[in-house]
Amino acid sequence: MSAPRRGRRSALAAGAALPLLMSSDRSAMAQSQPSTSTQPPAATPNPAAAGSGAMRRAAFAAPNPMGGSITDVPGVKVGHFTDARRPTGCTVILTEEGATGGVDVRGAAPGTRETDLLSPTNLVEQVHAIVLSGGSAFGLDAATGVMRWLEERGIGYPAGPARVPIVPAAILFDLTVGDHRIRPDAEAGYRAAAAAQASPPAQGSVGAGAGATVGKLFGLNRAMKGGIGTASAKVGGVTVGAIVAVNAVGDVIDPASGLVVAGARTEDGSSPLGTTAAILAGNLPAGLRPGMATTIGCIATDARLTKAQAQKIAQTAHDGLARSIDPIHTMFDGDTIFTVATGKSGLTGNMAALGAIAAAVMAAAVLRAAMSATGIKGDGLPSVPSVPSWSELRGR
16 A cells, blocks of 8 residues: 555545546536535544644544445445354345446455456347455355345346346355354345335445454454445536455555544454554454455446446456555455446446545445444453454544
Protein backbone atom coordinates (compact mmCIF):
# COMPACT_ATOMS: atom_id res chain seq x y z
CA MET A 1 0.00 0.00 0.00
CA SER A 2 1.45 3.35 -0.93
CA ALA A 3 2.00 6.00 1.69
CA PRO A 4 -1.07 8.18 2.34
CA ARG A 5 -1.01 11.72 0.99
CA ARG A 6 -1.46 14.09 3.90
CA GLY A 7 -3.44 17.29 3.78
CA ARG A 8 -5.60 16.18 0.92
CA ARG A 9 -9.21 15.11 1.44
CA SER A 10 -9.99 12.13 -0.76
CA ALA A 11 -13.11 11.83 -2.90
CA LEU A 12 -13.83 8.49 -1.27
CA ALA A 13 -13.83 9.82 2.28
CA ALA A 14 -15.92 12.84 1.36
CA GLY A 15 -18.40 10.83 -0.69
CA ALA A 16 -17.62 13.13 -3.59
CA ALA A 17 -18.45 12.26 -7.16
CA LEU A 18 -16.09 11.07 -9.83
CA PRO A 19 -16.62 12.41 -13.37
CA LEU A 20 -17.77 9.89 -15.94
CA LEU A 21 -17.66 10.62 -19.66
CA MET A 22 -19.94 8.28 -21.54
CA SER A 23 -18.16 7.14 -24.68
CA SER A 24 -21.49 6.36 -26.36
CA ASP A 25 -23.37 9.43 -25.23
CA ARG A 26 -21.34 12.60 -24.61
CA SER A 27 -24.54 14.50 -23.93
CA ALA A 28 -25.05 12.38 -20.82
CA MET A 29 -22.25 14.19 -19.01
CA ALA A 30 -23.61 15.44 -15.72
CA GLN A 31 -22.68 16.32 -12.19
CA SER A 32 -22.09 13.15 -10.16
CA GLN A 33 -24.81 12.28 -7.64
CA PRO A 34 -23.70 9.47 -5.32
CA SER A 35 -26.57 7.29 -4.14
CA THR A 36 -27.72 7.57 -0.54
CA SER A 37 -28.64 4.93 2.02
CA THR A 38 -28.36 4.29 5.70
CA GLN A 39 -24.80 4.88 6.86
CA PRO A 40 -22.96 2.69 9.36
CA PRO A 41 -23.27 3.77 13.02
CA ALA A 42 -21.73 7.15 13.74
CA ALA A 43 -18.45 6.97 15.60
CA THR A 44 -18.68 7.40 19.35
CA PRO A 45 -16.14 10.00 20.45
CA ASN A 46 -13.02 8.25 21.67
CA PRO A 47 -11.47 9.80 24.79
CA ALA A 48 -8.05 8.90 23.46
CA ALA A 49 -8.58 11.31 20.58
CA ALA A 50 -8.32 14.26 22.92
CA GLY A 51 -4.96 13.18 24.31
CA SER A 52 -1.43 13.36 23.02
CA GLY A 53 -0.35 12.84 19.43
CA ALA A 54 0.68 9.30 20.31
CA MET A 55 -2.78 8.61 21.69
CA ARG A 56 -4.40 10.03 18.58
CA ARG A 57 -2.32 7.76 16.37
CA ALA A 58 -3.34 4.78 18.52
CA ALA A 59 -7.09 5.35 18.07
CA PHE A 60 -9.07 3.39 15.50
CA ALA A 61 -9.97 5.57 12.52
CA ALA A 62 -13.52 6.80 11.94
CA PRO A 63 -13.87 7.39 8.18
CA ASN A 64 -16.94 8.71 6.42
CA PRO A 65 -17.36 6.50 3.34
CA MET A 66 -19.89 7.11 0.60
CA GLY A 67 -23.29 5.47 0.99
CA GLY A 68 -25.57 3.70 -1.42
CA SER A 69 -26.05 0.03 -2.15
CA ILE A 70 -25.38 -2.45 -4.92
CA THR A 71 -29.16 -2.75 -5.25
CA ASP A 72 -29.20 0.83 -6.56
CA VAL A 73 -28.19 -0.83 -9.84
CA PRO A 74 -31.39 -1.66 -11.77
CA GLY A 75 -31.86 -5.39 -12.22
CA VAL A 76 -29.95 -6.39 -9.06
CA LYS A 77 -31.36 -7.91 -5.88
CA VAL A 78 -29.54 -9.12 -2.76
CA GLY A 79 -30.54 -11.70 -0.17
CA HIS A 80 -28.79 -12.98 2.96
CA PHE A 81 -29.00 -16.19 4.93
CA THR A 82 -27.47 -15.96 8.41
CA ASP A 83 -27.18 -19.17 10.43
CA ALA A 84 -28.48 -18.77 13.98
CA ARG A 85 -26.37 -21.68 15.28
CA ARG A 86 -22.96 -20.12 14.73
CA PRO A 87 -21.57 -17.06 12.92
CA THR A 88 -21.72 -18.07 9.27
CA GLY A 89 -23.99 -17.56 6.27
CA CYS A 90 -24.22 -16.74 2.59
CA THR A 91 -25.24 -13.82 0.38
CA VAL A 92 -26.83 -13.99 -3.07
CA ILE A 93 -26.68 -11.28 -5.74
CA LEU A 94 -29.57 -12.03 -8.10
CA THR A 95 -29.75 -10.88 -11.73
CA GLU A 96 -32.84 -12.80 -12.78
CA GLU A 97 -33.02 -11.24 -16.25
CA GLY A 98 -29.38 -12.14 -16.87
CA ALA A 99 -26.26 -9.99 -16.69
CA THR A 100 -22.90 -10.06 -18.44
CA GLY A 101 -20.43 -11.61 -16.02
CA GLY A 102 -16.73 -11.29 -15.28
CA VAL A 103 -14.34 -12.29 -12.49
CA ASP A 104 -10.82 -11.68 -11.26
CA VAL A 105 -9.10 -13.88 -8.65
CA ARG A 106 -6.05 -12.40 -6.93
CA GLY A 107 -5.64 -14.30 -3.67
CA ALA A 108 -3.40 -17.39 -3.51
CA ALA A 109 -5.97 -19.63 -1.80
CA PRO A 110 -9.31 -19.20 -3.62
CA GLY A 111 -12.41 -21.34 -3.38
CA THR A 112 -14.65 -20.76 -6.40
CA ARG A 113 -17.25 -22.27 -8.72
CA GLU A 114 -17.99 -21.52 -12.41
CA THR A 115 -15.20 -18.94 -12.74
CA ASP A 116 -13.71 -20.57 -15.88
CA LEU A 117 -17.08 -20.10 -17.55
CA LEU A 118 -16.70 -16.33 -17.16
CA SER A 119 -13.58 -16.17 -19.31
CA PRO A 120 -14.19 -13.93 -22.36
CA THR A 121 -13.11 -16.83 -24.57
CA ASN A 122 -15.88 -19.14 -23.32
CA LEU A 123 -19.43 -19.58 -24.57
CA VAL A 124 -21.93 -18.43 -21.93
CA GLU A 125 -22.36 -14.66 -21.83
CA GLN A 126 -24.69 -14.08 -18.89
CA VAL A 127 -25.07 -15.10 -15.27
CA HIS A 128 -28.26 -15.25 -13.20
CA ALA A 129 -26.78 -14.97 -9.71
CA ILE A 130 -23.53 -14.67 -7.79
CA VAL A 131 -23.07 -16.43 -4.44
CA LEU A 132 -20.73 -15.25 -1.68
CA SER A 133 -20.54 -17.75 1.16
CA GLY A 134 -18.84 -18.65 4.40
CA GLY A 135 -18.00 -22.22 5.26
CA SER A 136 -14.81 -22.59 3.21
CA ALA A 137 -15.15 -24.97 0.23
CA PHE A 138 -18.18 -26.60 1.86
CA GLY A 139 -20.02 -23.30 1.38
CA LEU A 140 -19.91 -23.65 -2.40
CA ASP A 141 -22.90 -25.97 -1.97
CA ALA A 142 -25.01 -22.84 -1.37
CA ALA A 143 -24.93 -22.20 -5.13
CA THR A 144 -26.82 -25.46 -5.70
CA GLY A 145 -29.74 -24.09 -3.69
CA VAL A 146 -29.72 -20.86 -5.67
CA MET A 147 -29.79 -22.87 -8.89
CA ARG A 148 -32.81 -24.78 -7.62
CA TRP A 149 -34.63 -21.54 -6.73
CA LEU A 150 -33.94 -20.10 -10.19
CA GLU A 151 -34.86 -23.31 -12.01
CA GLU A 152 -38.24 -23.39 -10.27
CA ARG A 153 -38.92 -20.02 -11.88
CA GLY A 154 -37.79 -21.04 -15.36
CA ILE A 155 -34.64 -18.93 -15.21
CA GLY A 156 -31.46 -20.20 -16.83
CA TYR A 157 -29.40 -20.81 -19.94
CA PRO A 158 -31.34 -22.79 -22.57
CA ALA A 159 -29.77 -26.25 -22.80
CA GLY A 160 -31.90 -28.77 -24.68
CA PRO A 161 -35.03 -29.51 -22.64
CA ALA A 162 -33.76 -27.62 -19.58
CA ARG A 163 -32.81 -24.17 -18.48
CA VAL A 164 -29.57 -24.22 -16.51
CA PRO A 165 -29.10 -21.28 -14.13
CA ILE A 166 -25.56 -19.88 -14.27
CA VAL A 167 -24.45 -19.23 -10.69
CA PRO A 168 -20.75 -18.55 -10.08
CA ALA A 169 -19.69 -18.55 -6.44
CA ALA A 170 -16.78 -17.80 -4.10
CA ILE A 171 -16.24 -18.66 -0.46
CA LEU A 172 -14.36 -17.38 2.58
CA PHE A 173 -12.94 -19.28 5.54
CA ASP A 174 -14.85 -18.94 8.84
CA LEU A 175 -14.60 -22.51 10.18
CA THR A 176 -12.64 -21.46 13.28
CA VAL A 177 -15.59 -19.40 14.53
CA GLY A 178 -17.80 -21.97 16.26
CA ASP A 179 -18.67 -25.53 15.23
CA HIS A 180 -17.01 -26.09 11.85
CA ARG A 181 -19.60 -28.77 11.02
CA ILE A 182 -22.19 -26.01 10.66
CA ARG A 183 -21.76 -24.27 7.31
CA PRO A 184 -23.93 -22.91 4.49
CA ASP A 185 -25.48 -25.61 2.33
CA ALA A 186 -27.94 -25.80 -0.56
CA GLU A 187 -30.86 -24.97 1.72
CA ALA A 188 -29.04 -21.87 2.95
CA GLY A 189 -28.52 -20.72 -0.64
CA TYR A 190 -32.16 -21.36 -1.48
CA ARG A 191 -33.30 -19.29 1.51
CA ALA A 192 -30.93 -16.45 0.63
CA ALA A 193 -32.30 -16.36 -2.93
CA ALA A 194 -35.87 -16.40 -1.65
CA ALA A 195 -35.05 -13.46 0.64
CA ALA A 196 -33.50 -11.33 -2.13
CA GLN A 197 -34.92 -7.83 -2.57
CA ALA A 198 -34.13 -4.70 -4.53
CA SER A 199 -34.06 -2.63 -1.33
CA PRO A 200 -30.72 -1.89 0.41
CA PRO A 201 -29.47 -5.07 2.11
CA ALA A 202 -28.36 -5.36 5.72
CA GLN A 203 -24.66 -4.80 6.37
CA GLY A 204 -22.18 -6.00 8.97
CA SER A 205 -22.38 -9.40 10.64
CA VAL A 206 -24.94 -10.98 8.31
CA GLY A 207 -24.88 -13.35 5.37
CA ALA A 208 -21.39 -14.12 4.10
CA GLY A 209 -20.02 -11.60 6.61
CA ALA A 210 -21.49 -13.28 9.71
CA GLY A 211 -18.28 -15.07 10.67
CA ALA A 212 -15.80 -12.75 8.96
CA THR A 213 -12.82 -11.43 10.89
CA VAL A 214 -9.90 -9.14 9.97
CA GLY A 215 -6.37 -8.54 11.17
CA LYS A 216 -5.59 -12.22 11.80
CA LEU A 217 -1.89 -12.34 11.04
CA PHE A 218 -1.01 -12.11 14.75
CA GLY A 219 -3.66 -14.60 15.85
CA LEU A 220 -7.45 -14.61 16.08
CA ASN A 221 -7.26 -13.50 19.73
CA ARG A 222 -5.92 -10.14 18.49
CA ALA A 223 -8.21 -9.84 15.45
CA MET A 224 -11.37 -7.77 15.01
CA LYS A 225 -14.76 -8.43 13.46
CA GLY A 226 -15.18 -8.09 9.72
CA GLY A 227 -18.48 -8.24 7.88
CA ILE A 228 -20.29 -7.47 4.65
CA GLY A 229 -20.72 -3.97 3.26
CA THR A 230 -22.08 -2.22 0.20
CA ALA A 231 -21.83 1.17 -1.55
CA SER A 232 -22.70 2.77 -4.88
CA ALA A 233 -22.34 5.88 -7.00
CA LYS A 234 -24.40 7.17 -9.92
CA VAL A 235 -22.42 9.20 -12.41
CA GLY A 236 -23.36 10.42 -15.89
CA GLY A 237 -26.41 8.21 -16.15
CA VAL A 238 -24.62 5.01 -15.05
CA THR A 239 -24.77 3.37 -11.62
CA VAL A 240 -21.92 1.31 -10.19
CA GLY A 241 -22.33 -0.60 -6.93
CA ALA A 242 -20.25 -2.95 -4.82
CA ILE A 243 -20.85 -5.55 -2.15
CA VAL A 244 -18.01 -7.25 -0.29
CA ALA A 245 -17.55 -9.76 2.53
CA VAL A 246 -14.37 -8.71 4.35
CA ASN A 247 -12.52 -11.59 6.01
CA ALA A 248 -8.95 -10.48 5.38
CA VAL A 249 -5.67 -11.51 6.92
CA GLY A 250 -4.79 -7.82 6.77
CA ASP A 251 -6.18 -4.69 8.39
CA VAL A 252 -9.01 -2.50 7.10
CA ILE A 253 -7.48 0.90 6.33
CA ASP A 254 -9.04 4.33 5.79
CA PRO A 255 -7.67 5.37 2.36
CA ALA A 256 -8.00 9.06 3.28
CA SER A 257 -5.75 8.92 6.34
CA GLY A 258 -3.88 5.64 6.12
CA LEU A 259 -5.08 4.79 9.64
CA VAL A 260 -6.40 1.42 10.77
CA VAL A 261 -10.20 1.13 10.99
CA ALA A 262 -10.24 -2.51 12.12
CA GLY A 263 -7.48 -5.09 12.30
CA ALA A 264 -4.78 -6.64 14.42
CA ARG A 265 -4.64 -5.18 17.92
CA THR A 266 -1.88 -4.60 20.42
CA GLU A 267 -1.38 -7.26 23.10
CA ASP A 268 -3.72 -5.48 25.53
CA GLY A 269 -6.40 -5.46 22.80
CA SER A 270 -7.17 -1.74 23.03
CA SER A 271 -5.33 -0.19 20.09
CA PRO A 272 -4.50 -0.96 16.46
CA LEU A 273 -1.18 -2.68 15.95
CA GLY A 274 -0.77 -1.94 12.25
CA THR A 275 0.07 -5.27 10.65
CA THR A 276 2.48 -4.09 7.97
CA ALA A 277 4.22 -1.64 10.30
CA ALA A 278 4.67 -4.42 12.85
CA ILE A 279 6.18 -6.73 10.23
CA LEU A 280 8.57 -4.00 9.08
CA ALA A 281 9.59 -3.52 12.71
CA GLY A 282 10.59 -7.18 12.86
CA ASN A 283 7.56 -8.62 14.68
CA LEU A 284 6.93 -12.12 13.37
CA PRO A 285 3.27 -13.01 12.78
CA ALA A 286 1.51 -16.11 14.02
CA GLY A 287 1.40 -19.12 11.74
CA LEU A 288 -1.62 -19.39 9.46
CA ARG A 289 -2.66 -21.96 6.93
CA PRO A 290 -3.50 -20.97 3.34
CA GLY A 291 -7.19 -20.28 2.84
CA MET A 292 -7.91 -19.18 6.43
CA ALA A 293 -9.10 -15.74 5.36
CA THR A 294 -10.31 -14.25 2.02
CA THR A 295 -12.26 -11.18 0.89
CA ILE A 296 -14.94 -11.83 -1.75
CA GLY A 297 -17.19 -9.36 -3.50
CA CYS A 298 -19.10 -8.24 -6.55
CA ILE A 299 -19.33 -5.10 -8.66
CA ALA A 300 -22.62 -4.40 -10.43
CA THR A 301 -23.36 -1.76 -13.04
CA ASP A 302 -26.18 -0.89 -15.39
CA ALA A 303 -23.70 -0.01 -18.14
CA ARG A 304 -23.55 -2.22 -21.22
CA LEU A 305 -20.37 -4.30 -21.07
CA THR A 306 -18.85 -7.20 -22.94
CA LYS A 307 -17.43 -10.15 -21.00
CA ALA A 308 -13.90 -8.83 -21.54
CA GLN A 309 -14.92 -5.44 -20.17
CA ALA A 310 -16.66 -7.05 -17.19
CA GLN A 311 -13.47 -8.92 -16.42
CA LYS A 312 -11.45 -5.69 -16.61
CA ILE A 313 -13.84 -3.96 -14.19
CA ALA A 314 -13.37 -6.85 -11.75
CA GLN A 315 -9.61 -6.39 -12.07
CA THR A 316 -9.73 -2.65 -11.40
CA ALA A 317 -12.07 -3.17 -8.45
CA HIS A 318 -9.22 -5.00 -6.73
CA ASP A 319 -7.55 -1.58 -6.52
CA GLY A 320 -10.30 -0.70 -4.05
CA LEU A 321 -9.27 -3.67 -1.91
CA ALA A 322 -5.62 -2.58 -2.11
CA ARG A 323 -6.56 0.91 -0.86
CA SER A 324 -8.64 -0.32 2.04
CA ILE A 325 -6.98 -3.58 3.17
CA ASP A 326 -3.31 -3.97 4.09
CA PRO A 327 -1.77 -6.43 3.42
CA ILE A 328 -4.01 -7.78 0.67
CA HIS A 329 -3.83 -10.73 -1.79
CA THR A 330 -1.67 -12.78 0.57
CA MET A 331 -0.85 -16.48 0.43
CA PHE A 332 -3.58 -17.02 3.04
CA ASP A 333 -6.32 -15.13 1.13
CA GLY A 334 -8.44 -16.21 -1.83
CA ASP A 335 -9.54 -12.70 -2.80
CA THR A 336 -12.10 -12.80 -5.61
CA ILE A 337 -14.25 -10.10 -7.23
CA PHE A 338 -17.06 -10.70 -9.71
CA THR A 339 -18.69 -8.19 -12.06
CA VAL A 340 -22.29 -8.24 -13.29
CA ALA A 341 -23.47 -5.75 -15.91
CA THR A 342 -27.23 -5.54 -16.42
CA GLY A 343 -27.07 -2.99 -19.28
CA LYS A 344 -30.27 -1.37 -18.00
CA SER A 345 -28.98 2.16 -18.59
CA GLY A 346 -28.50 1.43 -22.30
CA LEU A 347 -25.19 3.30 -22.12
CA THR A 348 -21.67 2.11 -22.88
CA GLY A 349 -19.35 3.50 -20.26
CA ASN A 350 -15.86 4.91 -20.54
CA MET A 351 -13.86 1.96 -19.20
CA ALA A 352 -11.21 4.06 -17.47
CA ALA A 353 -13.85 6.01 -15.61
CA LEU A 354 -15.93 2.94 -14.79
CA GLY A 355 -12.85 1.22 -13.41
CA ALA A 356 -12.02 4.18 -11.19
CA ILE A 357 -15.57 4.28 -9.85
CA ALA A 358 -15.57 0.51 -9.27
CA ALA A 359 -12.42 0.80 -7.17
CA ALA A 360 -13.88 3.71 -5.19
CA VAL A 361 -17.19 2.02 -4.36
CA MET A 362 -15.38 -1.23 -3.49
CA ALA A 363 -13.11 0.59 -1.03
CA ALA A 364 -16.14 2.31 0.51
CA ALA A 365 -17.96 -1.02 0.83
CA VAL A 366 -14.96 -2.47 2.69
CA LEU A 367 -15.08 0.37 5.20
CA ARG A 368 -18.82 0.01 5.68
CA ALA A 369 -18.42 -3.74 6.24
CA ALA A 370 -16.04 -3.17 9.15
CA MET A 371 -17.94 -0.20 10.58
CA SER A 372 -21.30 -2.01 10.49
CA ALA A 373 -20.09 -5.23 12.11
CA THR A 374 -21.04 -6.41 15.58
CA GLY A 375 -18.61 -8.32 17.78
CA ILE A 376 -18.71 -12.04 18.43
CA LYS A 377 -19.37 -12.91 22.06
CA GLY A 378 -17.67 -16.17 23.00
CA ASP A 379 -18.52 -16.22 26.71
CA GLY A 380 -19.53 -19.75 27.70
CA LEU A 381 -18.84 -21.08 24.21
CA PRO A 382 -15.28 -22.45 24.19
CA SER A 383 -15.24 -23.01 20.44
CA VAL A 384 -16.31 -19.43 19.67
CA PRO A 385 -13.65 -16.76 20.25
CA SER A 386 -14.68 -13.33 21.48
CA VAL A 387 -13.87 -10.91 18.66
CA PRO A 388 -14.66 -7.18 19.16
CA SER A 389 -16.03 -4.89 16.49
CA TRP A 390 -15.08 -1.38 15.36
CA SER A 391 -18.11 0.19 17.06
CA GLU A 392 -17.27 -1.47 20.38
CA LEU A 393 -13.62 -0.39 20.44
CA ARG A 394 -14.43 3.15 19.27
CA GLY A 395 -16.86 3.40 22.18
CA ARG A 396 -14.27 2.65 24.85
